[in-house]
Amino acid sequence: MKFFIGMAVGALAGCQSTTAVELQPQQTSHISQGVYLVEFGAAQDFSLQVEQLTQVFGHYCETETNLDAVSLQWHRSMTSWMALQGQERGPQTALEQSWNVQFWPDKKNTTGRKMSALLRQSKPNWHAEDIATQSVTVQGLGALEWLIYDSASDLKTNHNTCQLGLAISANLASNADTIARAWHTNPWLELSEKDWDSEYIALLSNQLDYSMKKLSRPLAKVGKPRAYFSESWRSGTSMLNLQQNIAALEQLYLADGRGLDTRLRQLDKASLADRIKEQFQLTLNTWPTEQSLFELLQSKEGYRTVLAQYNKLERLNYLIHEEVAIELGVVIGFNATDGD
Known part of the structure; x- marks a missing residue:
């Protein structure tokens, strides 16, 4: 299934979060402030997009009628991650989440093999806490892409698989929140x-x-x-x-x-x-x-x-x-x- 940006925009109208507490950036006169504000905004946006992905996934699991909305919000989450991807500078707490958010390069299709193994477990109820103890290959955006797009995924027909996707997105939202909070302060204030x-x-x-x-x-x-x-x-x-x-x-x-x-x-x-x-x-x-x-x-x-x-x-x-x-x-x- 190829992704098209224009599809299902209207399906997300009722899924916007109104409960997230917005963090405010640290205000300083340091020379790095302009860059810090860009990073702060990117981290906040990523956290918001993944939170909304969890909501959309939850709605799909209840209705099982609009997978297009899930794929659209997955893409929005992935797009927002691009601003933070590949970072090696910034708050250590944020940098430590990189592999949890995205496992790449996947040279041996480890994601596919690990996800297939999870589905074979036939676990009745998946929760974010269960995913947090698993391999990073099944915790992030790549795992959700596999569920949504791979032909081996039975997301459309298996409610338990949908619960797995919801658990992965909820764990990802927790990690994204950690990143957002790590950027609450400017990490470069001591630099000349x-x-x-x-x-x-x-x-x-x-x-x-x-x-x-x-x-x-x-x-x-x-x-x-x-x-x-x-x-x-x-x-x-x-x-x-x-x-x-x-x-x-x-x-x-x-x-x-x-x-x-x-x-x-x-x-x-x-x-x-x-x-x-x-x-x-x-x-x-x-x-x-x-x-x-x-x-x-x-x-x-x-x-x-x-x-x-x-x-x-x-x-x-x-x-x-x-x-x-x-x-x-x-x-x-x-x-x-x-x-x-």
Whole structure:
């Protein structure tokens, strides 16, 4: 089943939360404040979207009439996660939740095997507490995607499977709330301007590097792509996810006029700032979303299309990781995703 963004929008009208307590961001005059506010907003949005996913799943389990609404809210939750995905900078409590939220890359279809094993247990009542003790492969967004989209899932016909999905979404909502609360305070207040420059560039570089690996792993060797390494291949939303990654990175870079773009211009580096901004816009405006990454890798033409997108991200990475770092006198070391 291929996902289409426009479907079932009206089905969610009555499922918006009115009980969530909204956290307020910490207000400071620190140089990192603009970026912090972007991160705070992203964490709050992710928590809200997953909370609504739990509500929609619960409604489906009661009525079993509108799976389209579940898939739509799953996609919204996944999209909101793209702003936080691949982070290696920020509150440790938030970073520790990454694998619980999403297990990827799934090189050996561990998610599929673990989910099938859970269904074979024939457990009468699943709860969030049960899921929290399971493998991370069945706790997050990938597990829910498997339930909604995989042909081996009997979500449409088995009420117990629906209860499993509800339990997974409830556990995910708890983890998302942990992330949101971790961003309640700015983790960078002790950093000097120089240290913040280094931290900020690393923040952008780490997330961009993660996005690049979402293309390079499936691309693999020329002529021998590994399409099943694609993120969200079951729902066909891998390229849409990546577009959201890039849009979120652009927002982090700009930080509502308080980010790296403004800092470069203040240092008389407007030409470099313009090139980065233009590269973001070029990448976003020409990003293909009509087909999934899995579909594109089925043909030579599609492979070339994906490779062209990778080159755009590589150019963006060079501008930030190399040119900006040089201009600001920052030395960026290897990150945790290098060399795998």
